[in-house]
Amino acid sequence: MNLTDMFAGNNSTDGIDNKLDAQKAIEKLGHIDRAVLYLWVEGYTQAEIGVIFGYSQSKICRLLANLHKSA
Numbered sequence: 184m185n186l187t188d189m190f191a192g193n194n195s196t197d198g199i200d201n202k203l204d205a206q207k208a209i210e211k212l213g214h215i216d217r218a219v220l221y222l223w224v225e226g227y228t229q230a231e232i233g234v235i236f237g238y239s240q241s242k243i244c245r246l247l248a249n250l251h252k253s254a
Contacts, residue, residue, distance in 0.1 A: 212250070219246055 222232045229243040
């Protein structure tokens with residue numbers, strides 16, 4: 184499932200509800216988590232994100248995994 188699938192419900196209200204739920208979840212994230220998620224969605228690799236933040240690729244992998252678990 185990608186972001187387009189998530190927001191494209193069976194009708195327009197399903198898509199809007201999904202988008203609002205995602206927005207609320209993202210707003211609860213800290214600024215680093217939110218920035219990492221944004222870069223990952225934009226197509227950056229875990230290694231590239233790690234370089235930007237000064238983290239290892241494995242730390243970015245764990246961070247994204249934790250975001251997925253909390254979703």
